[in-house]
Amino acid sequence: MSDAAPRWRLWTRPDLAVEDRMFRALAVLRVVVLVNAVALNVYRADNFRHPVAGIFCVVVMIAWTAYAVWAYAEPLRRTAWLLVADLGVAAGLILLSPLVKGETLRATIPGFWVMGAMLAWAIHWHARGGLAAAVVVAAADLSIRQDLTQGNYGNVFLLVVGGPIVGFMAGSLSRMEDQRDAALRxxxxxxxxxxxxxxxxxxxxxxxxxxxxxxxxxxxxxxxxxxxxxxxxxxxxxxxxxxxxxxxRGDPGEADLAAALEEMTRGHSVPVTLSTPGVPVALPGDVAAELTAAVRACLDNVATHVGADAPAWVLLDDTGGTVVVSVRDEGPGIPADRLAVAEEEGRLGVAQSIVARLRELGGDADLDSGPHGTEWELRVPRPPTLGS
CATH class of the missing domain: 1.10.287 (Helix Hairpins)
Structure with a gap:
């Protein structure tokens, strides 16, 4: 998708509510460990070989904590770049500790402050993310030690065990929220x-x-x-x-989304180029039907606003945990304020036929529109009982 075009992210995944609550709790924890780190560095100020550099590192911790609390508060800002930068700052401050304090240091400058980045990875990327971040932090800490003491071993052990456990709990809570939402729907x-x-x-x-x-x-x-x-x-x-x-539909069974899309696009007035995996994409029958209906609504918009003869492209991708359908055309695009104005006037075609369907399925929709054309990216999570 083009980064220059106006974009609307329509967040509808129920598990985001769990992630939001956990990041709010993490924001409080970040402040607590920051206060602890600052107090310890002030108390141990005589341990600094380069006091000015030590002050700079403390200021970096304060500034990054403020930025991280703000950045993680909004789902749109929780990108891979933010999490990598968060972990990089934590590991960087650990690696700088012997240069600032001297090679005989007993405690790093950030101390327990680094757990903020590790827990952010665990919350966002669950067990694997927690393990990866814990290994990075532990490796950085061990690399600056001249000797592996019992205290150092204990810290590393808690990191490597605690990261995946917190990540596993975050993933379990997210799945429980998805299942509860599906049962309620x-x-x-x-x-x-x-x-x-x-x-x-x-x-x-x-x-x-x-x-x-x-x-x-x-x-x-x-x-x-x-x-x-x-x-x-x-x-x-x-x-x-x-x-x-x-x-x-109350007992949907399974359906092949690829076959359903092929049948639907074959009979649509818009000439469609369809690309699907070489194997069936099995989904619950009601999910496949609703996702197919959402794609049909996208194609109907192409026929209405671009032209019945305008070409369109539909791409189906199965990542294992998520099924993604992209619908693209080469029309003039949707003005940035059209959807908002239409919703205010009570014309809820897009909101109801596309967005609401994805919300009911526990998925989300991403719209990219501009002079280059319009592209809808529709995503639904795969139920854990289906697929890989």
Whole structure:
């Protein structure tokens, strides 16, 4: 995607709520360990061979803590670059400690302050991230030691064990939030289906059945009554079929998203170039249906705003944990304020047909639009019981 184009990140993943809460707790911890580190460095000021450099390192810790608390507060800013820089600052201050304090140092300048970066990796990248950050911090600490004492070994052991454990807990909480959200959506959808079925059965279906029956009885008066009865019968059949389809979605089974997209794009008015993996992309039936409907809505927008003959490209990618569908065209793009204005005016086509569908699936949508064209990137997490 082009970095110069206006972009809207539509964060809808339920596990982000867990991550947000954990990063808020980490912000408090960062301040606590910073106060501890500053107090210890002031208390041990006579240990500094280069006091000015020591003051500079303490100022860097204070400034970076303030920046990190601000940066991690917003999901959009939690990029890989931020986490790598966070870990780099922590490891760098450890490596600078013997130059500032002398080779016979007993304690590094940052001390426990480095746990902030390690825990950020654990929260964001779970067990693997926690282990990787812990290994980097531990390696930096061991590299400046002349001797491996019992105290140094204990610190390294706690880092290497604590990072993955915190990461595992963060991942478990995120998965639990996803499962709770999915169960809640399924329960709400089931209740709504039952309510609509009762309303339709008690009202619309009975009226259509009555019209069909009376139209047949009044055929001798006018052929138009017979035609009205026939149309009512067709609509009753179609509506009953739709209700049965909705009921089946309560027990979706599995569906091949690649095949569903191929069938949908083959019949769409827009000429579509579809690229899918060479193997089936299995998803729960309702997830595949909703994601296919969201892609169809994207293509409908191409037909409406770019032209029925405008080419479009659909790319399906299965990363194992996430299924990503990209829909791209070469139209004039969407003005930066069009979506906001449309939503204020009550025209919720994009919000409901694309964004709301992804929200209900626990996924998110990324829109990149400009003079180069428009690209939707739709992502849904793969349920842990499916795929790899």
């Amino acid at each position: 399924q329960a709400v959808a089931g209740e709504e289906r039952a309510r609509l079925a009762r309303a339709v059965h008690d009202g619309v279906l009975q009226v259509l059945s009555l019209v069909q029956r009376r139209g047949t009885e009044l055929e001798r008066l006018s052929p138009e009554f017979a035609e009205l009865g026939r149309l009512a019968g067709e609509q009753e059949t179609a509506l009953r079929s739709l209700i049965r389809q909705q009921d089946r």
